[in-house]
Amino acid sequence: MTESIQPDERIVETAMTLADIARATTREYFRRPLDVDRKADRTPVTVADRETERRMRECVSERHPDHGIIGEEFGVRKGESDWTWIVDPIDGTKNFVSGKPLFGSLVAVIHESTPVLGVIEIPCQEERWIGMRGRPTTYNGKPCRVSDVESLDEAVMLATTPDMFDDADWAVFQGISRSARARAFGTDCYGYGLLASGFSDAVMEADLEPYDYMALVPIVEGAGGIITDWNGEPLGTGSSGHVLACATPALHAEIVSLIRSGRPASP
Numbered sequence: 001m002t003e004s005i006q007p008d009e010r011i012v013e014t015a016m017t018l019a020d021i022a023r024a025t026t027r028e029y030f031r032r033p034l035d036v037d038r039k040a041d042r043t044p045v046t047v048a049d050r051e052t053e054r055r056m057r058e059c060v061s062e063r064h065p066d067h068g069i070i071g072e073e074f075g076v077r078k079g080e081s082d083w084t085w086i087v088d089p090i091d092g093t094k095n096f097v098s099g100k101p102l103f104g105s106l107v108a109v110i111h112e113s114t115p116v117l118g119v120i121e122i123p124c125q126e127e128r129w130i131g132m133r134g135r136p137t138t139y140n141g142k143p144c145r146v147s148d149v150e151s152l153d154e155a156v157m158l159a160t161t162p163d164m165f166d167d168a169d170w171a172v173f174q175g176i177s178r179s180a181r182a183r184a185f186g187t188d189c190y191g192y193g194l195l196a197s198g199f200s201d202a203v204m205e206a207d208l209e210p211y212d213y214m215a216l217v218p219i220v221e222g223a224g225g226i227i228t229d230w231n232g233e234p235l236g237t238g239s240s241g242h243v244l245a246c247a248t249p250a251l252h253a254e255i256v257s258l259i260r261s262g263r264p265a266s267p
Contacts, residue, residue, distance in 0.1 A: 005111045006134060011083070012117065014063050015107050018056045018087065019121040019128060022105030025052040026090060026123045031099050044093045049073055052089035052105065060085050070237075072211045084110040086237075088211040092160075092188030101125060104189040108215035113236055118215035120193045129193045131219030137196050146225040147198040150250035152176070152258070155201035157183045158191035164207045169242070172262040173204055176255060192216045192245055196223035201247045202255060204230075208241040220245050226252045230259045 007015075029048035036044045053073045060069050061077075068079030070086045085107070090096050092103035101124035109117035120129040129139050136143040149155050157180040165173050177183040180202070187194070187203075189212070194200045196219050213227075217235055220227040226249060229235060230242040244259075246252035 005114070005116055007109055007111075007117045007132065010063070011109055012132070014059065015109060015117055015119055015130075017059055018085075018107045019105065019119050021055050021059060022052055022089060022107075022121050023123040023126075025055055026096070026103070026105065030096065030101075030124060034097065036097050044097055045073065046090075046093065046097060048096065049090045049093060053087060056087050056089060056107075070211060072209070082112050086110060086211050086214045088189075088215075091212060092190075094161075095186070095188060100186070102187065102190050104193075106189055106211065106215040108211075108217075110214060110237075115214045115217040115235075118218040120189050120215065120219060122190055122193065127193065129196055129219050131196075131215075131217075131222040133218055133222075135222060137219050137222035139193070139197050144197040144223055146195060146220075146223045146247035147201050148248060149201040150248045152179050152202075152251065152254050153181060155180045155247075155251060156199075157202045157204060158187050158194070158200050159183070159185055159203065159205050160188050160191070161185055164205055166206070169206045172259055173206075175262050176204065176258050179258075189216065192220060192227075195225060195245055195247065196220055198247070202251060203243070203245040204255065205244075206230075206242045208243050210237045210239075213239075213241075213243050216243075216245065228252070228256075230256070232256045 068084035088106040096103040107119040227245040
């Protein structure tokens with residue numbers, strides 16, 4: 001049963017190596033002159049994104065040739081086993097190209113459809129969160145824990161940017177986040193690490209891809225939090241891209257209820 005599957009030590013070692021590769025490679029290029037291209041969805045991409053993912057994929061292919069790989073820049077390579085790696089070489093390319101050090105790199109290991117290991121690597125800060133199914137999440141090698149905040153009016157809520165919401169979703173986010181104790185933007189995956197360490201209490205986002213969120217699931221859950229889509233359903237590779245992470249069940253239930261009441265009914 002997938003629920004009980006644990007990655008073996010070789011997989012864990014590879015995940016740490018991928019995070020090391022991401023740290024070293026992104027820092028080679030950070031705050032240096034780079035050409036910034038635009039992908040079809042108008043998001044920026046640089047040689048740093050591509051080179052980091054290339055090196056990460058080479059490592060997986062060498063160590064686990066039968067595993068699948070999904071990456072933001074080079075797409076899907078199907079594997080012959082039940083294991084798949086999902087990598088985002090630079091989560092927060094806009095931060096990266098603007099010289100802000102809060103960008104991160106993400107590594108997820110999926111068994112069948114269940115994320116069993118996740119890494120948030122923040123290269124310039126030398127910060128790393130590791131989540132593994134059935135084990136406590138760690139921050140730089142030490143266990144970390146979400147806050148005990150149970151109500152929205154006491155919560156600090158994070159999101160990467162208002163631009164990630166369409167008009168309808170922005171109206172819902174606005175109504176909810178304005179009721180929080182505080183809200184902040186510009187965090188990308190860093191916000192989920194801050195949640196896992198108890199410094200923020202909720203992250204509410206939209207328009208995400210599996211490489212943006214699958215690594216976050218074991219990290220948030222292993223720190224005692226809850227992470228789902230906006231309907232309260234578990235996240236998977238086919239999810240809508242609407243992500244809600246909360247420190248406590250009570251806070252999560254309150255926000256899900258507000259989302260449901262704030263969204264128009266389906267036709």
